[in-house]
Every structure is written in C-alpha cells, then in structure tokens.
Amino acid sequence: MAIEVKNASFVYPNGFKALENINIVINEGERVAIVGQNGAGKTTCVKMMNGLNKPTEGDVIVDGMNTKDKTTAFIAKSVGYVFQNPDEQIFNSTVRAEVEYVLRYFKLPEKEIKERVKRAVQLTDIAGYLDINPLDLPYPIRKFVAIAAVIASKPKYIILDEPTAGQDKHGTETLSMMISELEKDGVTVITITHDMDFAVANFDRIVAMSQKKIIADGNAKEIFWNEDIVSRARIKKTQIGELAKRLNVPGEVLFCEELVEKL
Template identity: 40%
Template structure:
C-alpha cells in the first residue's frame, strides 16, 4: 500500500472554474517536489493531501484512509505540514511550548513530548533558544522553529511549503540536510517550492503542475531534461543545469557538486 494515492482528483473553489483537473499519482517513501507557477494548483493540492479540503471528484487515500472520511486533525499523526509563513503557524509564547504542542496534541505524554521537542530543536540548531519567545527570533529562525514543531511529531509524511524562503546559506544547508536525513529514515518528504536549485539538490522525484493539470511526473533528472515542456509551464531547470548546458555539456547536472565531480573525473590521470 502506498502512503498516498491520488486518484483522478478534481477541485474547484468556484463551480465551473477548476483549480485541479483529473490529477492522478501515488507516493511512497522518498522525496518529491511539486512545482509550478502561481495558480497552477500546488497549494490547493497540498491542502487536499492534508484533508483541509476535500476533492469535488476523485479520491485521495492517506495510508489507505479516504480523506473524505477523515479530518486534518485525525491525520495529524500521519501528515505534518510546515507552513510557508511561520507567523501563520506559531502561536505560543515560548519556543519549547510551540515545539511541544504538536506531540501533545497527538497524544504523547508531557515527558515524551518534551524529549521529542528538544531533539527536534537540536536538529535545527535552536535548542539554546528554547526558553525564548519565537517572535523575538529572526524570520529565518522562526521558520526553523516551525520545522522543529513538525519534526517533533515524527509523522510518516512531512510537507514543506516553500521551506527555503527567508533562509541564508546556513539555513538552506540545514534544511537540505534535514530533508536528506528524513528520507534516510524512510519518511515521505514533499515540498512545494519555486526554488529549483533546492529541488535539484534534494529531491528524487518531481511533479509539475500547469493550469491545474499534471504536466510531468518522474525522476528529477528526467523532468529537468525536458526543457521545452517546462517552458510551457513557465519553469526553468536549476541554474547549474542551465549553465552546464550553455557551456556545452550535454548531461543534466543537478548541483554544482555533481558537475565538479564529473569534471574532475574526466581530467587526464584522474
């Protein structure tokens, strides 16, 4: 059984104006990026996966449970969603209380919730801020607090909404490492993002939405090789992919490190 099954799903906020049209795919463990321009249906799809919305037609199954027959609260043990704007997620006056809220809400004991919260704050390198008010932290730190609050729940599925927004190099590196570690633990990690470099470096599979329809779905390298199709959705591959293509390399390189390794291996006596 797949963790997520999306079967011929359509959705409209207003009758006759579809936001998603006949979308079908299945997901299991690993990392998946859902990309597309604003208005393509990405955010609506994530809300459907979290049961915040219900399909007009078609069905979504989360670990075999039809989202039409459950609620976002009941799915909280399975699906964790990190909001794009941490200010929409954070509401406690102390960082530790914020990160403990999710675990307590899904039935963990106070001791267990505290232990998991401390571990999550260590993961995002903010355990030294645990007694502070989240709103005394920078925006990038609040984003990491919101990530920790989901990590502490230990859900099988973690969804990141634009996780690299407001992050400097250190923050982006931290988030990339978190994604890779979660995948290594067998989790299903989903992101919706406009950051193609982040997608190229961290995600194994890419789903492209355009005007509410599923345009492409496949391994990241394969999807980013289809530049003509991406262009119809007003998308471009990662910068390193474009640069390597521009200077004459035919392969699809997804990170600078990948290209450097390839280049060094091609040198004489290497």
C-alpha cells in the same frame, strides 16, 4: 503505504477551480519536490494530501483511508503540513511551548515529549531560541519553529511549503541536513519550492505543475532537461544545467562535479 490522489479536482467555495484531474501516488520513503509557477495549484494540491482540502471530485487515499471519511485532524497525524507562512500555525508564547504543543495535547509521557522535542529542535537548529517568543524571531527562524512543531508530532509524511524562502546559506544547509535525517527516520518528505538548486540537490522525484494540472513527474534530469516541460511549468534549470546547455555538454548535466568532469 502511500498517499494516492485519484482523479481529484478541487473547486473553492467561491467557484474558482484550482485543480483539475490530479493523479499521483507518493510512496512511503520517497522525497518529492513539487515545482511550478505561482498559482499553478501546488499549495491547493498538497493541502488535499493532508485533508485540509477535500477533493470536490475524485479521491485522496492516505495509507488506505479516504480523506473524505476522516477529519483533517485525524489525517494530519499521518501527514504533517508546514504552511508557507509560519504565522498561520504559530500561536504559543515560547518556542518550546510551540514545539511541545501537540505532544501535550495528546498527553504523551514526559520522557517521550522530551526526546521528541530534542530531536525536532536538533534537526531544525533552533536550540538557542527555546525560551523566546516565536513572534520576536525573524521570519526564517519562525519557519524552522513551525517545522520543528510538525516534526515533533512524528507524522509519516511531512509537507514543507516553500521552506527555503528567505533562508540564508546556513538555513538552506540546515534544511538539507534535516531532510536527509528525516529520510533516515523513515519519514516521507514532500516539498513545494521555487528554488531549483534545492530541489535538484535534495529530492529524487520532481513533479511539475502548470495551470491546475500535473504536467510531468520524473527525476531531476527528466524534468529539467525537457525544454517543453521547463517552459510550460515556467521553471528554470539550475545555473550549472544552463551552463552545460549553453556549452553543448552532453549527458543532461545538473551538478557542478559532473560538469567539471566532462570538460
């Protein structure tokens, strides 16, 4: 089972070409971070993976289904997408109603709804806000509400678009814990991020995009220690990686413990 993007391009209705010949396979159980400059095509690309954008050329196959043959709602059952801006997907008057919404729509048994909501709320640490109107919550918490609603719908793949934006230490830690718990549940997590520390710490596979194309795909060391990729994708090493580079420490160091050991 996998998401397969094959020779896919995407042109917006106004004629703007956002993606050119994208090829990528994301297998079940992987954790993938997509990095690159604002405007590189990251969001357009992941929206293709859950059927919000249908490729104008090429194909996107989700678990054997071509997204062109299915509705977005159908694909979204397998591939959940959390928008960069939570306000694009939040519309209920309490956090609880928001998290339960899809489950009630599909008329799941009450017991199952309860269990799923409990898990989603626990993973996103929003138990204290269930009876509050999401619009009264600050942006970073609203983001967790949006994430919880997607987790509750139990997709096989979850796409998080810039989850760390505006998060404090606690929020970032909650995200890391959530991602490893989702992995245990067998969920594939794909994220878009500008936070290189977050990418390196939580994702085994890093995909770098630049100017409508995927320019590199590999593990963190392969991406962040390739100066050509770093400069073309306009990304940055982690601060520890940069320190290792300036100190000429061998071994493509990215983590603190590695660096301490080598000095």
